[in-house]
Each structure stands twice: as structure tokens, then as C-alpha cells.
Amino acid sequence: MGVLAVVLAPTLLALDGEPGMHDPSTVVVDGSRFYAFGTGNGLPISVSDDGWTWRRAGGLMQALPGGRPGPEVVARGGNNTWAPDVIRSGDKYFLYYSAPGTQPKSAIGLLVGKTLNPDSPDYKWEDGGPVVWSDGIEDSNAIDPGLFRDPLSGSLWLTYGSYFGYIRLVELNPATGKRLYPNRKAIDVAINSEASVMIARDGWYYLLVTHGSCCAGANSSYNIRMGRARKVTGPFLDSAGIDMLQGGGKLFLGSQGRHIGPGHFGLLDLGDGVQKFSLHYEADLDRGGISVLDIRPLLWRDGWPEAGDNFMPGTYEIESVRTGTALEMAVQGVPVGGPRGRGGRGDGRGGDPIPAQDASQMSATWPASAIDVRMSPYLLQAQQKWTVTPVANAGGYPGSPYFKITIAGTERALAATPDHELTVIPAFSRGPEQLWRIDQLADGTYRVMPKATPESRDPLALSAVGSSMPTLARFHPDTDRQRWLFKTP
Amino acid sequence: MSPLRTLRTLLVIAGALAVTGTLPVARAQGAARANGFLQRWLVLEPIRVAGQLTDSAVQAAVTTPPFPAALTHVPRHGETVTVGDTEVAWHVVGTLDYNLNLYHFAYALHKPTSNVLFWVVTVVNVPREMSNVRLAIGSNAASVWWVNEQRVIGIYNDRQTVIDDGVSKRLTLKPGPNVVRAAIINAGGATDFCARFLDGEDRPITGLTVSLPS
Numbered sequence: 221m222g223v224l225a226v227v228l229a230p231t232l233l234a235l236d237g238e239p240g241m242h243d244p245s246t247v248v249v250d251g252s253r254f255y256a257f258g259t260g261n262g263l264p265i266s267v268s269d270d271g272w273t274w275r276r277a278g279g280l281m282q283a284l285p286g287g288r289p290g291p292e293v294v295a296r297g298g299n300n301t302w303a304p305d306v307i308r309s310g311d312k313y314f315l316y317y318s319a320p321g322t323q324p325k326s327a328i329g330l331l332v333g334k335t336l337n338p339d340s341p342d343y344k345w346e347d348g349g350p351v352v353w354s355d356g357i358e359d360s361n362a363i364d365p366g367l368f369r370d371p372l373s374g375s376l377w378l379t380y381g382s383y384f385g386y387i388r389l390v391e392l393n394p395a396t397g398k399r400l401y402p403n404r405k406a407i408d409v410a411i412n413s414e415a416s417v418m419i420a421r422d423g424w425y426y427l428l429v430t431h432g433s434c435c436a437g438a439n440s441s442y443n444i445r446m447g448r449a450r451k452v453t454g455p456f457l458d459s460a461g462i463d464m465l466q467g468g469g470k471l472f473l474g475s476q477g478r479h480i481g482p483g484h485f486g487l488l489d490l491g492d493g494v495q496k497f498s499l500h501y502e503a504d505l506d507r508g509g510i511s512v513l514d515i516r517p518l519l520w521r522d523g524w525p526e527a528g529d530n531f532m533p534g535t536y537e538i539e540s541v542r543t544g545t546a547l548e549m550a551v552q553g554v555p556v557g558g559p560r561g562r563g564g565r566g567d568g569r570g571g572d573p574i575p576a577q578d579a580s581q582m583s584a585t586w587p588a589s590a591i592d593v594r595m596s597p598y599l600l601q602a603q604q605k606w607t608v609t610p611v612a613n614a615g616g617y618p619g620s621p622y623f624k625i626t627i628a629g630t631e632r633a634l635a636a637t638p639d640h641e642l643t644v645i646p647a648f649s650r651g652p653e654q655l656w657r658i659d660q661l662a663d664g665t666y667r668v669m670p671k672a673t674p675e676s677r678d679p680l681a682l683s684a685v686g687s688s689m690p691t692l693a694r695f696h697p698d699t700d701r702q703r704w705l706f707k708t709p
Numbered sequence: 710m711s712p713l714r715t716l717r718t719l720l721v722i723a724g725a726l727a728v729t730g731t732l733p734v735a736r737a738q739g740a741a742r743a744n745g746f747l748q749r750w751l752v753l754e755p756i757r758v759a760g761q762l763t764d765s766a767v768q769a770a771v772t773t774p775p776f777p778a779a780l781t782h783v784p785r786h787g788e789t790v791t792v793g794d795t796e797v798a799w800h801v802v803g804t805l806d807y808n809l810n811l812y813h814f815a816y817a818l819h820k821p822t823s824n825v826l827f828w829v830v831t832v833v834n835v836p837r838e839m840s841n842v843r844l845a846i847g848s849n850a851a852s853v854w855w856v857n858e859q860r861v862i863g864i865y866n867d868r869q870t871v872i873d874d875g876v877s878k879r880l881t882l883k884p885g886p887n888v889v890r891a892a893i894i895n896a897g898g899a900t901d902f903c904a905r906f907l908d909g910e911d912r913p914i915t916g917l918t919v920s921l922p923s
Binding site: 551552596639640641683685686687688689691693701 | 763764765843845864865866871873874875876877878879907911
């Protein structure tokens with residue numbers, strides 16, 4: 221078996237490497253790296269080269285004089301450094317962090333830098349002072365910043381708050397990161413929640429918050445809820461019409477599988493219509509119950525965001541949304557159960573069950589060499605069933621490792637060719653043209669891309685150019701050509 | 710639909726065959742031309758075969774063509790070839806629709822329509838070299854296709870004509886005439902085909918002309 225045995229267990233892991241994190245910021249791409257910042261001493265930095273394997277990279281406060289919040293921030297709030305969020309504005313990054321004292325006396329401080337890369341000569345953070353704060357008496361707890369740029373106006377907004385009273389909204393100056401109208405009263409947009417952030421789509425503004433309790437491991441009831449509004453300032457109503465100011469909130473994501481207590485939503489827009497979201501789980505049961513970062517597909521249904529799942533290993537029919545035909549290795553198919561006449565005759569009672577067809581029954585007639593790939597109506601035949609398996613230590617992309625795609629029951633592997641077509645090679649050998657990225661798209665279908673295509677620098681995607689012909693082509697989000705369904709055979 | 714506004718969409722350029730189709734003239738012409746379908750072909754009268762449509766049976770039927778120079782010669786209208794002890798003739802046939810109906814072609818000639826093999830040829834004029842082009846076809850039923858003697862498509866089993874069903878890998882058309890030919894096997898019932906070229910973005914290539922020896 222050799223390298224073929226080196227695969228991950230067929231479970232849905234929340235990232236790889238050192239994903240441990242609590243209260244993650246939005247995941248941001250700077251250069252070719254992904255960055256996230258979390259709660260902890262000095263605001264711990266997590267870095268990834270591919271969005272799949274993460275590592276710790278020190279603390280952000282190390283780059284500040286004294287290694288701690290500035291004196292004005294400490295005076296308005298306290299010494300702690302929790303739950304940051306970050307956004308790029310012009311040629312700067314604005315990083316907002318929670319600096320609570322004895323809650324609800326808290327402040328949100330601003331740091332300004334030019335790069336997120338600690339190895340860059342330009343890496344430096346400057347204290348921008350407190351932006352918003354709560355005095356410990358008012359109905360607000362000024363922690364958990366969430367940044368939002370309105371795609372329609374370009375205006376910049378900050379939501380914040382945690383359980384003591386309201387989630388509040390203020391507009392920011394895109395040039396300085398400070399409040400644009402510091403004398404205006406903050407707008408209350410939700411109540412009894414935390415980890416707020418806004419996103420927008422198709423003329424709607426969505427406010428996502430986290431309900432429930434945190435910080436109790438597998439007993440944390442954290443869950444992400446949402447409302448939407450036609451104006452950035454609200455009112456944000458849930459799908460039942462209940463205002464989030466009165467406790468409303470449609471469930472976006474609760475505990476699931478081996479992951480308990482999702483919270484702290486952040487949008488990661490990868491372009492081409494591919495959106496993901498970051499979050500943390502309060503307890504990852506596969507990692508001893510620690511809190512971890514995860515990145516998952518963001519879907520949309522009936523005007524509401526929906527949490528997608530990273531791709532699950534398994535055996536599938538791979539069906540083109542465009543043509544309804546299934547990807548197959550181009551060998552002559554044999555009917556399941558062998559050739560026979562029309563069914564439904566005789567005495568009406570039928571015969572014995574016909575066993576499923578698999579490669580062990582059919583492969584003796586298949587050529588040993590590389591075989592073309594085509595598409596046909598799905599007939600449950602062996603050359604139409606593909607096993608999708610994560611490949612360890614081969615890198616990945618935001619939320620997932622790369623996969624190999626093999627004819628079920630064989631080592632015959634789907635691969636990209638130098639002329640940007642497809643082939644099935646006799647055995648998987650870990651080449652980048654044999655590693656596949658499978659992203660779930662907003663409508664729940666999938667985009668399938670090789671890690672690399674020989675003699676091409678452009679990213680290409682599996683494409684149904686005809687009912688019987690798959691190829692590799694640039695991804696066009698406005699067509700069905702590169703949308704695929706993975707169906708259980 | 711008024712009979713006056715319909716046109717039979719299978720036209721015999723030289724010869725007298727029954728015709729088919731019910732689309733309005735303007736709609737049929739406009740749609741087919743705008744979408745790049747090749748509408749003039751040399752079609753050989755059907756050759757009787759076993760009518761097996763599996764990969765192996767179809768490949769066997771075309772690996773040894775049923776008459777000499779089947780994969781290299783561009784015939785003229787009225788030219789005949791002998792297959793076994795039967796003489797069959799080439800006809801120039803045009804269609805105003807996206808597809809060419811082989812069932813009506815054979816029926817009009819009082820030839821068999823089931824368990825038959827059709828050979829078709831056309832010559833496409835290309836103004837300049839065109840790379841990253843694909844031949845895209847549909848056929849009822851199985852078919853194998855060549856461009857300039859290079860085999861580029863094989864689709865098998867019983868199937869209906871679907872636009873862009875079989876699509877070649879990327880290929881290059883040379884400046885001047887490029888020969889497209891196909892062998893289409895029908896087991897029974899309706900039989901027809903369509904063909905066009907797609908560009909590097911998978912859009913139909915329009916404006917190509919066809920010239921056939923008369």
C-alpha cells in the first residue's frame with residue numbers, strides 16, 4: 221500500500237496543525253498567508269499558509285511598547301486582551317480588541333498596522349487608543365468587536381457588546397479607524413448575546429451574534445443566531461419576525477457532530493462566489509475538548525445564510541449539475557446484475573436481490589494503462605463510483621485538506637493532464653495534479669479543482685463542457701458548468 | 710402553425726428526398742446559424758450493420774471502415790461506393806435546423822433506418838488557424854467522429870441527439886478546409902445528428918462556411 225495507506229481517518233476535522241483558539245477574529249488574507257487572532261495574553265496570532273494547517277506565531281501585543289494595551293484603553297476598560305477583530309482599510313489594518321476590566325466596565329482598543337506578517341520589515345502596531353467603552357453601569361459591555369464594510373456605500377461599522385444589555389453599532393472613519401461621529405449615541409441593534417458581526421447580500425444586512433454560554437467546555441451552549449434588515453442600522457428581525465432587540469435570532473449553527481458550542485462567526489470571502497466562514501467550537505471532542513478554530517462553507521438559501529459542511533470522505537456518484545450525467549472512467553459499462561431483458565414480468569414477485577456492482581467484479585476487463593474520463597447517465601456501475609479520501613501532509617485550502625479521488629475499490633486515481641483534460645491513472649502517487657480541492661458553493665453544490673495542473677498557472681476547475689465530456693476550465697460562478705453534486709451511490 | 714410558415718428542414722441540395730421538420734423558417738434558420746451548427750453534409754446511404762451500440766461493437770465497426778478511403782476521401786454528390794455486394798451513393802444534404810434527420814433521409818430513399826451505419830462528411834472553411842477549439846456533437850445513436858483524420862469523439866449506447874453531448878478535447882483547426890466526418894450507428898427508431906465547433910471559452914463558433922464538392 222505504501223503512501224496510499226497514509227490517509228486521515230474518515231472524520232470531519234476542524235483544521236490541522238495547531239487550531240486551538242478561542243474567540244477568533246475574522247480570518248484575513250495578507251499576501252499569501254491566512255491570519256487569525258484570538259483571546260489570550262498578548263492576543264495570540266495564528267497563521268496558515270493554505271487555510272488548512274495552522275500554527276501559533278506569538279502574540280500581537282509583542283509589537284507594542286510595553287506589550288500591553290495603551291494607558292487610555294486600560295483606564296476605560298482593563299488589562300485583559302480578548303476577542304479581537306481585524307479589517308483592512310486602504311493601506312492599513314485596523315485591529316480592534318477587547319480590553320475588559322471588571323465587566324461590564326470594558327473598552328475596545330484600536331491598533332493600526334501596515335502588515336499582518338511578523339516577518340515583514342513594515343510589521344509594527346501603533347496604539348490607536350480606545351474606540352468605544354462601557355462604564356460598568358450602562359446597559360452595555362464593550363467587548364467583542366465585529367467589523368463590517370458596507371459594500372454599497374463603503375462605510376465602515378463596528379458592532380460590539382456582550383450580554384450586559386445591548387449589542388451596539390457605531391460608524392467608523394475609514395481613514396483613522398476611530399469613530400466617525402464620536403458624539404452620537406451608539407445604536408442598539410440586539411440584546412442578550414455577544415460576538416456580533418454583520419455581513420450583507422442582495423440588499424439585506426445580516427447581524428450574526430452568538431447566544432448561549434461560553435467557556436464551559438462540552439457544557440457550553442454557544443450557538444450562532446441571526447437577523448436581517450434592509451438598513452445597516454436595523455431593525456434586525458429573525459425569520460419569525462422577532463426583533464433581535466427583543467431576543468430574536470434565527471439559528472445559524474448549533475452544536476453538531478463532534479463539535480460543541482459554535483460561536484464568533486467571521487466571513488471569509490474567497491471571490492468567484494465562494495464564501496466561507498470562520499468560527500470557534502467551545503469543545504472539539506476529537507482534540508480533548510479544547511476550543512478550536514474552524515473554517516466552513518457559507519451557503520445561502522431563501523435569503524438567509526446557512527452553514528455548510530466541509531467535504532466528507534466517502535464513495536460517491538459525481539454528477540454534473542449542468543448535464544445530469546455522472547463522471548465515469550471510460551470503459552464499457554456492464555448492467556448491474558449482467559445483461560437481462562425487461563423487468564416487471566413473470567408472476568410479479570420478482571427474483572432474488574441483485575448485488576451491487578463493484579470494481580472487483582469488473583476490473584479484470586479494464587485496461588491497466590491510463591484511461592480517459594467521460595460522463596454518462598448514472599447506472600450504478602463500478603466505473604461510475606468514486607471514493608474521495610483526504611490525503612495527509614499534502615496541504616489543503618481554507619477548511620479542508622486536499623483529497624484523492626479514486627475509482628471505488630481500486631487505486632485508479634483521477635488526475636489532470638498537461639493539456640487541461642482529465643485522465644484516470646493506474647495508481648495514486650501524490651502528484652499535485654492528483655490532489656483535489658472540493659469547495660462547497662453558495663447553493664450547496666461543489667467546485668472541484670486540482671491542486672495544480674501541469675503547464676498551467678491558472679487555477680482550473682472540473683467542467684462539464686458537454687453531456688459526455690468533462691474537462692478543466694477556468695471557474696465561472698455564473699454558470700452550472702463547474703457545479704457538481706456528490707451523491708451517495 | 711400555418712403550413713405556409715413552416716419549412717421542411719431537411720433539404721436535398723441535389724436530388725429529391727422527402728423532408729422533415731416543422732419549425733418556422735426564420736426561427737429555424739436564425740437559431741441554427743447563430744449557434745454555429747454545421748448544416749450542409751455529404752451523407753452516404755445507410756449501410757446495414759448489426760446495430761450493436763456498445764463501445765466495443767461501435768469501435769469494431771469503424772476500426773475497419775466498410776469501404777476504401779472512408780477516413781480520407783471527400784466524396785462528391787452522386788459518387789458511389791460498394792459495400793459488400795451493395796452499391797450506395799453519397800448525397801449532399803442540407804438542413805435549416807440544428808440537426809440533420811437521418812431517419813427521413815433514409816426513409817425517403819426507401820432505405821433501411823434500423824441496424825444501419827451512416828457515414829457523413831463536411832468540409833469547414835477556417836479563415837485562420839484556430840487553437841483550443843472543440844468539436845461538439847450530438848447523435849442518435851452511437852457515433853465516432855474525426856477532424857482532419859484524427860479521431861476526436863466516440864459516444865456509445867442508445868442515445869438521443871443532445872446538443873454538445875459528445876465534445877472533443879481541445880484541437881487546432883488549420884487555415885483553409887478542415888474535414889469533419891462521422892460514423893453514426895442506429896439500432897432502431899429515430900436517427901439524427903448535430904455538430905458545431907466551440908471556442909476556447911466553450912462558446913459556439915459562428916460564421917464558419919462549409920463547401921462541398923458538387
